[in-house]
Amino acid sequence: MNIFIDADACPVKDETVKVAARYQLPVKIVSNGGMRPSRDPMIETIVVASGADAADDWIAERCGAGDVVITADIPLASRILEAGGTPLGPTGKVFTEETIGMALAMRDLKQHLRETTNSQTYNRGFEAKDRSNFLQALDRLVVQQLNRQRQS
Secondary structure (H helix, E strand, O other): OOEEEEOOOOOOHHHHHHHHHHOOOOEEEEEOOOOOOOOOOOEEEEEOOOOOOHHHHHHHHHOOOOOEEEOOOHHHHHHHHHHOOEEEOOOOOEOOOOOHHHHHHHHHHHHHHHHHHOOOOOOOOOOHHHHHHHHHHHHHHHHHHHHHHHHO
């Protein structure tokens, strides 16, 4: 199992590394730049070419069954599900086959509203409870994935 982080603007990189270290899991931190490499051999920092969705493409091409991807990007989450991985948002929301359709629809609706009204739509700010929810959700996901691997 690998943990991938869609690192551009990800508020839970440190929390992800903390959980991964507890279970000795490799982490791949993927961004368009500006990331300081870690000295930890379990953490790989990948800097992709600039451009729209370059980090998303890199992650989606390498993610497989049993991998966990930390992302707030809904289209990337959909691609991860198609690849057999598990996408987890920074607020602790696990995207599933049952929930991804609504998430994509809401994303599209907000984009349509911005375009047709020339106004901005806002997401609520990231709060301490989101960080706590994320830690619990990631720990739970990792344990579930490890148990599945042991049973296989």
